[in-house]
Amino acid sequence: xxKKIILSGIQPSGNLCIxxxxxxxxxxxxxxxxxxxxxLVVDLHALTIxxxxxxxxxxxxxxxxxxxxxxxxxxxxxxxxxxxxxxHTELMWVLNCFTYMGELNRMTxxxxxxxxxxxxxxxxxxxxxxxxxDILLYQADLVPVxxxxxxxxxxxRDIAIRFNNKYSxxxxxxxxxxxxxxxxxxxxxxxxxxxxxxxxxxNNIISLLDDPKTIKKKINKSVTDSGSEIIYDEIxxxxxxxxxxxxHSLSLEPINTIEEKYVGKLYSDFKNDxxxxxxxxxxxxxxxxxxxxxxxxxxxxxxxEGSDYARYKSNKTLSKVYRKVGLVxxx
Ligand code: TYM
Numbered sequence: 428x429x430k431k432i433i434l435s436g437i438q439p440s441g442n443l444c445i446x447x448x449x450x451x452x453x454x455x456x457x458x459x460x461x462x463x464x465x466x467l468v469v470d471l472h473a474l475t476i477x478x479x480x481x482x483x484x485x486x487x488x489x490x491x492x493x494x495x496x497x498x499x500x501x502x503x504x505x506x507x508x509x510x511x512x513x514x515h516t517e518l519m520w521v522l523n524c525f526t527y528m529g530e531l532n533r534m535t536x537x538x539x540x541x542x543x544x545x546x547x548x549x550x551x552x553x554x555x556x557x558x559x560x561d562i563l564l565y566q567a568d569l570v571p572v573x574x575x576x577x578x579x580x581x582x583x584r585d586i587a588i589r590f591n592n593k594y595s596x597x598x599x600x601x602x603x604x605x606x607x608x609x610x611x612x613x614x615x616x617x618x619x620x621x622x623x624x625x626x627x628x629x630n631n632i633i634s635l636l637d638d639p640k641t642i643k644k645k646i647n648k649s650v651t652d653s654g655s656e657i658i659y660d661e662i663x664x665x666x667x668x669x670x671x672x673x674x675h676s677l678s679l680e681p682i683n684t685i686e687e688k689y690v691g692k693l694y695s696d697f698k699n700d701x702x703x704x705x706x707x708x709x710x711x712x713x714x715x716x717x718x719x720x721x722x723x724x725x726x727x728x729x730x731x732e733g734s735d736y737a738r739y740k741s742n743k744t745l746s747k748v749y750r751k752v753g754l755v756x757x758x
Contacts, residue, residue, distance in 0.1 A: 434567035436467030441625035449609025450573025559583035609676035657689035
């Protein structure tokens, strides 16, 4: 029997952060052993926000290198640059015609993102339809994402079900895979909002490429509260609880074991140990990343293999869709 398929993607905006690692990349690394795996760098999605072209170009390659440095193995998984495979935008057009404005109006990420920018472009609005195309094109069974993507995934499912009901079974209806640990890492300075790689204030995030000194500094400066007990309480101690949750996701020690370990100790003791855990994770990722970035040919080979595979696979779905909706085939 053929393996089930997982698909996910990250937008190359800003610096990949431990939120992306814990919510997505770490899950991908584990799942790639069991599933046929496709991981996208969704560069077209990144155009929905203002970009400096030369920076975007470098970031796209740097993301591929960071995927590999985080353990995404190109021998097991396909890494695909979204813009290299034109079927993503082609299917998007069709799905646009099966998505209601009311559905897009309800997307909380669109509401949040459009609050903070003057650039409220149509791409920002139809962004979830491109995401649905990414997923449905490959007949993905499972989509490993952080909690913030749940609503987008529900929309992808609704679109798939609607299309299947109208034209007979065409798309696999994908299931979300949202890990219990680390699926919602919060900002270090503002624990009410999620840690975001495009945050302009770099003290809010731990970037995967931060050096040990910077990590220590950011964790030491992270917001906690005026109490002294190290206990997990999201309401009364949101900052500390976020740090405990990062500790828990990295060490896999249960929360109550962590609390017991730090009875009678200071916030600063806990923060020092947490910094060490993060440094232990990121040090090898960083050195692997530097090596991979020095070998651009290797990066382009990975992308070539990814796009060859993705074109073949996605074209099958796209042809089926075109036929079902009544478009005439080119000779
Ligand atoms: P993006 O680029 O915002 O985030 C990439 C992945 O990281 C997860 N994530 C987090 N997890 C835990 N804590 C956080 N603070 C945190 N911040 C981000 C996200 O949930 C996501 O899994 N629309 C998507 C990209 C996308 C996609 C797709 C995903 C495009 N097409 C198809 C899956 C399948 C996005 O912007 O994610």
